[in-house]
Amino acid sequence: MRQRRLLEYGVFGIAAISFILFVGWWRVDGPGAPEPSDRHPLDFPAMEFRLTDHAGNAVGPEVLTGRATMVFFGFTFCPDVCPTTLSDISSWLEMMGEDSDQLNVIFITVDPERDTVDAMAEYVGYFDANIRGWTGTNEQIAVAADMFRVTYEKVPTDGEDYTMNHTASVFLFKADGQFSGAIDYHETRETAVPKIRRAMTEKEEVPQ
Amino acid sequence: MRMVLYQTLAALVIIIVFSAASVAGSDKVLIEDAWSRASIGTSRPGVAYMKIRNTGDVAVTLKGISTDVALKPQIHRTSTNNQGVSSMAQVGEIEIVPGETVTLEPGGLHAMLMGLQRIMKEGESFFMTLAFSDGGEVAVEIPILSIAARGPES
Numbered sequence: 325m326r327q328r329r330l331l332e333y334g335v336f337g338i339a340a341i342s343f344i345l346f347v348g349w350w351r352v353d354g355p356g357a358p359e360p361s362d363r364h365p366l367d368f369p370a371m372e373f374r375l376t377d378h379a380g381n382a383v384g385p386e387v388l389t390g391r392a393t394m395v396f397f398g399f400t401f402c403p404d405v406c407p408t409t410l411s412d413i414s415s416w417l418e419m420m421g422e423d424s425d426q427l428n429v430i431f432i433t434v435d436p437e438r439d440t441v442d443a444m445a446e447y448v449g450y451f452d453a454n455i456r457g458w459t460g461t462n463e464q465i466a467v468a469a470d471m472f473r474v475t476y477e478k479v480p481t482d483g484e485d486y487t488m489n490h491t492a493s494v495f496l497f498k499a500d501g502q503f504s505g506a507i508d509y510h511e512t513r514e515t516a517v518p519k520i521r522r523a524m525t526e527k528e529e530v531p532q
Numbered sequence: 533m534r535m536v537l538y539q540t541l542a543a544l545v546i547i548i549v550f551s552a553a554s555v556a557g558s559d560k561v562l563i564e565d566a567w568s569r570a571s572i573g574t575s576r577p578g579v580a581y582m583k584i585r586n587t588g589d590v591a592v593t594l595k596g597i598s599t600d601v602a603l604k605p606q607i608h609r610t611s612t613n614n615q616g617v618s619s620m621a622q623v624g625e626i627e628i629v630p631g632e633t634v635t636l637e638p639g640g641l642h643a644m645l646m647g648l649q650r651i652m653k654e655g656e657s658f659f660m661t662l663a664f665s666d667g668g669e670v671a672v673e674i675p676i677l678s679i680a681a682r683g684p685e686s
Contacts, residue, residue: 475615
């Protein structure tokens with residue numbers, strides 16, 4: 325009788341420990357694990373997507389290799405973050421002077437329904453001339469965003485209007501298309517410009 | 533009878549006007565460094581930024597904003613989470629304690645001007661009225677800077 329009780333305790337104990345271990349695994353490595361925050365874009369050679377630039381040309385990741393590249397996602401109906409990011413980038417490019425001509429600067433919309441080719445052309449025209457605007461169909465944008473590990477979501481506001489939540493980081497790639505790093509929203513030009521220069525100079529250090 | 537009604541109405545109006553004029557708090561609010569960005573057409577929302585300083589000795593609460601350039605002007609807040617995802621949400625009332633300044637600036641709180649009634653042209657300006665919970669209102673003239681402007685001085 326006493327042995328039986330001991331056995332019961334033992335089984336219960338093992339079950340409890342197993343449960344705790346299982347919960348730990350679930351939350352750290354298993355399906356319950358939080359998305360790692362260091363998810364970063366693929367390298368250009370591993371990407372595959374088709375979009376249209378603001379001049380109406382068909383574009384894809386292959387047009388970006390050969391020069392260092394800066395890519396960010398946004399939408400032109402956003403009054404706060406996107407003009408700020410675009411004018412931040414314009415000021416970085418201005419600070420870099422002629423060197424900035426050796427850089428691809430791509431703004432990809434997460435709101436292709438409103439950001440048509442014409443809308444993108446009109447919008448980027450107000451910022452640094454190096455900035456290119458890329459758009460596409462909903463499906464094409466979804467594919468491209470996935471390649472960059474960018475998330476976005478349509479959020480209804482009053483009435484029929486909507487806004488977009490989206491990843492606001494600026495991604496940097498080396499001339500061979502390898503991901504080099506990200507510039508976070510709110511970063512100052514004192515930290516941003518050296519990151520851009522690093523992405524540009526790594527071209528020589530890493531032969532293609 | 534009709535006379536009495538008029539007198540009552542007049543008294544009510546006087547009471548309302550007087551109570552609004554006598555409130556302390558929002559008359560000690562100073563608006564500084566107001567600026568906005570030019571808009572592209574009228575289909576996209578506009579934006580305005582400013583510093584709202586409470587120089588008085590009682591807390592004030594900003595209830596809402598109004599302007600003739602937009603049908604639906606609202607205070608919004610942009611926030612960016614640790615995944616780098618930016619989102620925007622309407623902010624309710626904003627309390628400003630004595631001596632405190634609430635700053636509307638790029639990437640944070642901002643006046644979102646939805647339903648633009650006219651193009652916001654660089655070099656022009658418009659008026660906005662801030663309504664406070666004590667019934668007071670503060671009007672501010674907001675200059676319109678370039679669409680690529682980054683602050684009140686650029």
